[in-house]
Amino acid sequence: MRRISRRRLLGGAVLLGAGATGLTSLTACGNGGGSGSGSGSNLRFAWWGNPDRDRRTQAAVDQFVARADRGVDTEPSNWDDYWSRLATQISGGNPPDLMQMDYQYIAEYAGRGALLELDDYVPDPLDLSAVPEEAVENGRIGGTLYGITMGYNTFAMMKNLQVIRDAGVDEPDHTLTWSEFAELCREIGNNTPSGVFGTQNAMGSKETLECWLHQRGKALFTADGQLGYDPADLEEWFEFWQELAETGGAVDMETTSEALPDLSDWEVPSGRGAFNFHWSNIYPAFVDVSADEIGIGMYPQGDGAGAQPGQYYKASMLLSIPSAADDPDAAAELLQALVLDAEIAAELGFERGVPSSEEVREVLRPDASDEELASLEYVEFVEDKVGEVPPPPPEAAGRLDDQLIFFAEEAGFGRMSIPDAVDAYFQEATNILG
Template identity: 35%
Template sequence: MTFRMPRRQFLMGTSALAAAGAFGLRPAFAQDEALRLIWWGGQARADRTLAVADAYAASTGTTPPEGEFLSWNDYWPKLATQVAGGTAPDVLQMDYRFIVEYATRNAIAPMDDYLGGVLNLDDFDEDQLEGGKVDGKLYGLSLGANSVAMLVNTTAFEEAGVAVPDRDWTYDTMREIGEAFKAANIRGGMTGMSDGSGSEPMLDNWIRQRGKPLYTAEGKLGPNVDDMVEWFTMWNEFRDAGYINSAEDQALDTGAAEVSMVALNKAAMIPSNSNQLVIHQSINPDTLTITSYPRIAAGVGGGHYRKPSQFWSISGASQNKEAAAAFLSYFVNDVEAGKVLGVERGIPCSAAVRDAVAPTLSEQDQIALNFVANLGDLLGPLPASPPNAAGEIDTSLLRVLSQEVGFGGRSAEDAGKFFVDEATAILNRAS
């Protein structure tokens, strides 16, 4: 069976490819067809990505790559289905928490054979190269450096008469902000912040400030039961006090920027990443900015780190690996491509592209660049790559427990113990 994807067809949700994979039908693609790409993100990211794909085709005289994009929550089940069915696109957007799993299962291919040839990374940031390696081989090409960040609706803060938190704010400050928003009662009861109990990056930042990794270099779980009970208890207190969204409201957030608690006017802040300011601002009429995640106490830092915002990886099943590597080289090295991409996926990793792009950035892009460059004492070392199955712990355990606790189905004590027991079992099964 041959399945041909029309140019610029974006498949949102269940696709013909996934359906074919589910029934054991393996679409056959000729090796001379256009490269196929898949990524998570919204329309703004798609517009930038496809503009660069078209520019690459024009510069090389090749057929323009074809693209497909989904929201974060929809992306991973779809990609897993495609990989299992042998229909994965040539180029996949990959996340730091999943790269080990995909590399060890040969779902993505090492790029080392193309280095110095069609893939030129001579002026690439070394820490970003290291972040894409698994067992010493390059499986992911960083699309930008970023850091976790709190996305802040400054217009809402002004309406509530509350100062926007600076880099020294703490979880105690969160309580003060929550009280102030309750008293102001703006926009039908907007809270100071969304529920972060199911946010893996926020848990990671919190536990790092306590001197522990979320995962050790040996692939073991860092937090213990007491840590996780305290985590869920803190968010229960915030929820019960009305400082964060109700579980019912939080369930509306399915991962797309358009349904975030900020976009829906449910909360004035959400845990996010520095590069996501651009996409959120593009869909929000209010003025947005970013600040750091809260400190666990005044003067405590080290929770943040500069990480690859995401990677491009080459499918292990691709019949066009060299062509894919050539496209990736253009994507990260071409100055004009860099100007189109901006910092929507993070701060460019090529020094030449970064220098060329900086003067052209919008106000939001400049905010993101300056935030990542000036983390100060908030900055800690890049942790080891998350172990195999870390993604499962994030999506199928932490997020589920967050909802169960939020809706009253579990106590914080039960959730804390269950998280540690089940996460440990998942890691052991995957090792």
């Protein structure tokens, strides 16, 4: 049986907001009734989330309803139910007027003609001047705008500062390269008790590999949905982590594969390692489950003078209007309120990542928690260090994630040589991608 690592299980769930909420529908209307207030039928707004997101989103919608001449029926659900229900609604010609969209699927939905082109709504009512262009680009497919980024994040390396201090080394900054990172991790492993390592084993981590590839001018996928790198790249990546594990700098593959999926069992929160790779919006969660002081910083940089930026701004989620929406103009007004109206969008807080609008961020900044503020400041710090947004992944990307983990484990356990594991992965990828 192919094992899926805790990073696959937990990383996707946290980032995508999965997790059953126990809610299948919830109606929010300006007058508390089933029909809402104002003229015309109610707008319908659907999203996936969790109890905290549902509460925050409901509060924002309530504010919109209170000031607009239109009621809104809200339809929150968990991740799996959301997409199955949305597919049924769209195929049946009964989609919501406004819906939450994920970067993984926006190209697929746009390609099928299911999403409304939003360029005609810019700049009125969608004035995107306060949104970083890198964040706006997350919603463009083939040069056409199909989604507006609600919040965004970027790769972030979590750091257990106590482990770093105990090892007698300095906390690394944003100039750290991969070769320096390897040396640092080995030094931490050598200077700490048995069972404490420099870093997690990221051999099968898609996000970490993606950053490393970008620094070399490559990508996980091309614009036409094929792999954007060569077997030699993956072979070098596997060798980097295998050597780091064998020399005590990274956790061995057996420990990695058997670890619990709970975030508290990761290397940084548990104190068993100095570094973990994740996304910036998960930093507060690391702090919440850690007894030690936790820092946040960039992934290591590419070695050599020609290295390119590896990180980019990724939409944690977007808002899109179905092409078959009953009232797209009114849906655009609701979209504007939820993303760009400082008073209404502030109700959403940082739960969906750093808010896209600078005006919304400034409203939230004074009352942000220390962890939220650190995450916000980090995302702002890397603004001049991020690269272009990569093409959206193909529909089969999730299956390839699983295959990457599987063959990383095969190589890490020594059941296959690294060249054989890489060849097998590329064969699987060719079959999956067609």
